[in-house]
């Protein structure tokens with residue numbers, strides 16, 4: 017058998033297939049299910065303005081014009097623009113029992129990820145690392161300061177990250193999804209985050225901003241920056257946002 021077929025990627029896909037003739041292998045034992053979303057109750061909080069949608073963008077134009085833009089200016093974003101990007105990512109749009117349904121779909125409505133931000137330049141919001149409080153539509157300040165060098169270095173030095181006004185950082189909450197979907201959870205977390213990132217890119221296009229997804233980064237450097245363990249919660253995906261030239 018070709019060596020690449022014995023590697024993790026092939027084995028993962030094969031071993032997590034649902035097959036009529038067999039149940040998926042499962043020797044994981046019991047998996048604790050963490051809270052539906054994280055709350056940083058002690059942190060200084062910043063509320064965000066509820067987005068005003070009176071100026072609407074045309075969906076078809078946004079789909080046609082969406083691009084990954086890497087050349088953004090030093091100008092800050094407004095708080096309203098940041099609020100719209102966050103709402104596009106994870107705005108709560110309905111409730112169904114215990115579930116806070118969002119702008120993007122999620123397997124089992126589990127939303128097995130958390131949204132963090134590095135705010136470099138947003139009017140009215142100090143520079144720093146934040147966690148997005150999904151239920152309150154606000155930001156919890158985790159570390160105030162300029163972390164541009166650290167986030168850029170962690171992203172393999174990519175200039176798009178250095179130039180960004182804001183960097184979104186999504187972590188996977190492994191157990192939140194594994195408690196229900198067991199080994200198959202990794203597929204779903206990746207799918208979920210793809211939907212979320214696309215929402216942000218479409219919203220950025222609608223606002224005339226530039227955005228770029230970032231999958232290439234030193235995982236544990238990003239984990240350290242946002243203060244997560246890199247196992248049960250680990251950084252999986254970033255997207256930059258900034259003002260276009």
Ligand SMILES: Cc1cc2nc3c(=O)[nH]c(=O)nc-3n(C[C@H](O)[C@H](O)[C@H](O)COP(=O)(O)O)c2cc1C
Pocket residue numbers: 082083084085086174176228229230231232233
């Ligand atoms: C999962 C994923 C990871 C990506 N990682 C990076 C990255 O680390 N750096 C970068 O400049 N672009 C990255 N991109 C952007 C792609 O290069 C871009 O989507 C592709 O070239 C197609 O261009 P378009 O998005 O403008 O249509 C990533 C895109 C995806 C979907």
